[in-house]
Amino acid sequence: MEIHIDTDRLSRELETLASFTDSPPPSVTRVLYTPTDLAAREYLKGLCREAGLEVREDPLGNTFARWAGEDPQAGAVGTGSHVDAIPHAGRYDGTVGVLGGLEAIRALRSAGFRPKRSLELLIFTSEEPTRFGIGCLGSRVLSGALSPEAARALRDPEGLSLEEARRQAGFGGELGQVPLPEGYYSAFVELHIEQGPLLEREGVPLGLVTAIAAPAAGWFELEGQGGHAGAVLMPDRKDAFTAAAELALAVEQAARQSGSPDTVATTGICEVFPGAVNSIPSRVRLSLDLRDTRLETRDRAFEQIQRHAERIRLERGVEVRYTPTNADPPARCGPQVLEALHHAAQACGLPYLEMVSRAYHDSLFMARVAPTAMLFIPCKNGWSHRPDEYASPQHIEQGVRVLAHTLAELAGS
Amino acid sequence: MEIHIDTDRLSRELETLASFTDSPPPSVTRVLYTPTDLAAREYLKGLCREAGLEVREDPLGNTFARWAGEDPQAGAVGTGSHVDAIPHAGRYDGTVGVLGGLEAIRALRSAGFRPKRSLELLIFTSEEPTRFGIGCLGSRVLSGALSPEAARALRDPEGLSLEEARRQAGFGGELGQVPLPEGYYSAFVELHIEQGPLLEREGVPLGLVTAIAAPAAGWFELEGQGGHAGAVLMPDRKDAFTAAAELALAVEQAARQSGSPDTVATTGICEVFPGAVNSIPSRVRLSLDLRDTRLETRDRAFEQIQRHAERIRLERGVEVRYTPTNADPPARCGPQVLEALHHAAQACGLPYLEMVSRAYHDSLFMARVAPTAMLFIPCKNGWSHRPDEYASPQHIEQGVRVLAHTLAELAGS
Numbered sequence: 001m002e003i004h005i006d007t008d009r010l011s012r013e014l015e016t017l018a019s020f021t022d023s024p025p026p027s028v029t030r031v032l033y034t035p036t037d038l039a040a041r042e043y044l045k046g047l048c049r050e051a052g053l054e055v056r057e058d059p060l061g062n063t064f065a066r067w068a069g070e071d072p073q074a075g076a077v078g079t080g081s082h083v084d085a086i087p088h089a090g091r092y093d094g095t096v097g098v099l100g101g102l103e104a105i106r107a108l109r110s111a112g113f114r115p116k117r118s119l120e121l122l123i124f125t126s127e128e129p130t131r132f133g134i135g136c137l138g139s140r141v142l143s144g145a146l147s148p149e150a151a152r153a154l155r156d157p158e159g160l161s162l163e164e165a166r167r168q169a170g171f172g173g174e175l176g177q178v179p180l181p182e183g184y185y186s187a188f189v190e191l192h193i194e195q196g197p198l199l200e201r202e203g204v205p206l207g208l209v210t211a212i213a214a215p216a217a218g219w220f221e222l223e224g225q226g227g228h229a230g231a232v233l234m235p236d237r238k239d240a241f242t243a244a245a246e247l248a249l250a251v252e253q254a255a256r257q258s259g260s261p262d263t264v265a266t267t268g269i270c271e272v273f274p275g276a277v278n279s280i281p282s283r284v285r286l287s288l289d290l291r292d293t294r295l296e297t298r299d300r301a302f303e304q305i306q307r308h309a310e311r312i313r314l315e316r317g318v319e320v321r322y323t324p325t326n327a328d329p330p331a332r333c334g335p336q337v338l339e340a341l342h343h344a345a346q347a348c349g350l351p352y353l354e355m356v357s358r359a360y361h362d363s364l365f366m367a368r369v370a371p372t373a374m375l376f377i378p379c380k381n382g383w384s385h386r387p388d389e390y391a392s393p394q395h396i397e398q399g400v401r402v403l404a405h406t407l408a409e410l411a412g413s
Numbered sequence: 414m415e416i417h418i419d420t421d422r423l424s425r426e427l428e429t430l431a432s433f434t435d436s437p438p439p440s441v442t443r444v445l446y447t448p449t450d451l452a453a454r455e456y457l458k459g460l461c462r463e464a465g466l467e468v469r470e471d472p473l474g475n476t477f478a479r480w481a482g483e484d485p486q487a488g489a490v491g492t493g494s495h496v497d498a499i500p501h502a503g504r505y506d507g508t509v510g511v512l513g514g515l516e517a518i519r520a521l522r523s524a525g526f527r528p529k530r531s532l533e534l535l536i537f538t539s540e541e542p543t544r545f546g547i548g549c550l551g552s553r554v555l556s557g558a559l560s561p562e563a564a565r566a567l568r569d570p571e572g573l574s575l576e577e578a579r580r581q582a583g584f585g586g587e588l589g590q591v592p593l594p595e596g597y598y599s600a601f602v603e604l605h606i607e608q609g610p611l612l613e614r615e616g617v618p619l620g621l622v623t624a625i626a627a628p629a630a631g632w633f634e635l636e637g638q639g640g641h642a643g644a645v646l647m648p649d650r651k652d653a654f655t656a657a658a659e660l661a662l663a664v665e666q667a668a669r670q671s672g673s674p675d676t677v678a679t680t681g682i683c684e685v686f687p688g689a690v691n692s693i694p695s696r697v698r699l700s701l702d703l704r705d706t707r708l709e710t711r712d713r714a715f716e717q718i719q720r721h722a723e724r725i726r727l728e729r730g731v732e733v734r735y736t737p738t739n740a741d742p743p744a745r746c747g748p749q750v751l752e753a754l755h756h757a758a759q760a761c762g763l764p765y766l767e768m769v770s771r772a773y774h775d776s777l778f779m780a781r782v783a784p785t786a787m788l789f790i791p792c793k794n795g796w797s798h799r800p801d802e803y804a805s806p807q808h809i810e811q812g813v814r815v816l817a818h819t820l821a822e823l824a825g826s
Contacts, residue, residue, distance in 0.1 A: 088687040102807035143760035227796055229681055245658035270683055279499055385687070
């Protein structure tokens with residue numbers, strides 16, 4: 001089967017999608033259920049309908065665009081990713097898997113392919129944790145990793161519950177309808193930029209992801225004693241921010257010394273209260289994001305962080321509390337999907353690496369309900385989550401072509 | 414002369430003033446030129462007029478309420494403080510010197526005192542640096558420490574210039590009219606809560622301030638490399654926030670090791686960009702506030718901080734820049750004003766300590782244009798800049814009574 005990818009159209013669509021942003025281009029900011037997010041969804045649903053796909057949304061806003069197969073009762077083959085973007089991010093993270101997935105389906109239709117199983121593009125709601133503090137919200141609920149009850153109670157920084165926010169955004173129905181029925185998908189595959197430097201460094205256009213790293217995330221809250229910056233002498237201070245600074249360095253050190261090069265830890269948010277030049281910080285909220293491909297080394301690093309938190313508490317007289325947001329186990333990818341990816345890469349004559357995903361993805365949760373794998377393409381300098389994130393049209397084309405072949409094998413004809 | 418302080422009225426007025434706040438009581442947030450600040454000013458001007466004082470405002474919003482003396486050409490005797498409050502502060506910082514100063518003048522009027530020199534209450538604009546990043550804005554311009562040109566160009570976090578902001582708030586005229594003519598004041602005295610624990614610890618109701626500590630303030634900007642929190646391995650990172658954390662700890666250490674117990678240093682604001690759980694911080698703004706009663710030890714601490722900033726830059730590959738906001742010399746208080754304070758405390762039969770002010774005050778700048786001193790009263794636990802800041806009615810009464818006697822001696826009759 002000769003498959004033609006329309007790279008120009010795909011580039012234009014990526015560019016148009018990037019124009020839905022709440023920060024100045026080239027940065028992209030698209031937060032869950034904002035008018036900008038909803039406008040981007042309308043644009044995407046329009047493209048799906050133009051491509052002849054049947055579009056539906058679930059009560060959370062997960063969006064499904066289906067090409068019914070000859071056996072519509074058989075478990076479908078899914079592909080897709082997300083289109084939300086953290087503040088001041090770039091244009092390729094997630095979107096390549098959504099628009100690339102759509103292009104793969106369009107290419108198969110143009111090539112005259114007739115799938116046995118239905119093919120479905122899935123646009124996940126809120127892969128990024130920006131608004132409700134938890135990543136992969138859509139796929140967590142779809143897969144049953146997060147119960148509808150727990151999801152309903154999530155609150156955004158303004159105190160709005162997810163239940164209120166989704167209804168205000170126009171997504172009705174009950175969250176209990178979101179989890180996928182058993183066997184809904186026979187396989188799932190997600191195309192994504194690598195978000196790391198390996199493919200570019202090796203000069204290889206494709207990465208076949210065999211496992212997805214295990215994230216643990218949560219919040220430290222530190223509570224000390226405020227006071228006037230000029231008046232309280234150093235020995236009398238219980239500065240919550242310098243305590244948080246020490247903790248942030250302990251987090252960094254724990255990741256560096258875990259014994260695994262795959263352990264990474266980040267304190268990406270530090271909120272200082274009251275936040276005045278001449279006021280000793282009384283309270284700090286510090287985020288923790290700790291990941292590893294192995295649960296043991298991640299747990300070891302986490303224990304070291306906790307020991308330092310306790311030491312800081314005792315030495316500085318500053319209270320330190322940790323509230324976990326999640327602590328998900330890593331996922332192994334489905335052998336059958338990986339095999340289809342191998343075949344597809346070979347059919348296209350493209351070399352590939354087997355690798356792990358250090359970033360986590362909706363596929364981490366889809367792997368709980370269907371055999372799942374991921375396909376990576378290189379991105380410039382391994383950068384992502386920043387305005388200069390970049391993947392070349394050629395690499396995108398190669399990824400989409402291999403994805404189309406993979407979907408064809410998985411769907412059967 | 415028998416002087417009676419109306420403590421109940423003064424307590425009620427302090428309570429009413431605290432009700433002008435942009436944060437929930439008991440916290441007080443009153444930022445320059447906000448509707449809340451302007452409403453509080455209206456309230457105060459009303460009280461001054463009720464007391465029979467003549468009220469005028471300068472183009473910056475410094476407010477003068479005058480009781481004309483028998484020799485109106487002679488340099489006036491000034492007293493006063495500020496009413497702006499940093500976010501989530503308390504109700505006594507500054508306000509005790511404003512409403513207490515007013516009460517002292519009212520008490521002298523009630524006692525039948527007839528001043529030779531005019532007595533003037535001065536309410537300074539923006540002692541706190543909240544909006545324009547520079548403390549003692551009003552007194553800096555009044556005293557010539559900050560030129561009208563430099564003041565005009567200051568910008569708030571939204572980019573609004575001081576020139577625009579003051580005009581929007583209704584303060585017209587030219588900033589060139591703000592600096593005080595030579596000899597305008599023959600003496601200035603400011604009543605204030607101590608903002609430190611010494612008076613309470615010693616059980617002494619009054620502090621006579623002989624010197625005001627020297628503040629240096631500015632901003633560090635750190636610029637590293639952003640990226641995805643899951644994807645960039647630890648050795649490849651240039652995390653601007655962990656670099657800032659190390660710098661904050663270096664600031665703390667420099668103050669602790671300066672060789673002077675009076676050196677204090679604070680990093681009260683830390684802004685992390687982009688500020689997402691799963692994003693490596695690429696940029697951080699960190700405030701520095703460094704004070705001492707001696708310029709030498711302050712300068713030595715600052716040099717040590719700069720050496721650490723350079724080391725962090727080299728070790729982490731993160732750019733570190735420092736932009737000073739100010740670096741003012743300390744002030745010695747006026748012997749003649751201190752003598753009047755001594756006499757007044759003795760007349761009231763109240764014990765006192767001589768002490769330095771570690772916090773800085775508008776008096777630091779008033780000392781440039783007139784003999785100036787400060788009178789401290791105890792505050793609970795030395796706390797200030799927090800909602801539970803507290804000074805007892807009895808301590809306030811004693812402070813106001815001594816202030817009234819001081820003003821009477823300085824004004825003559």
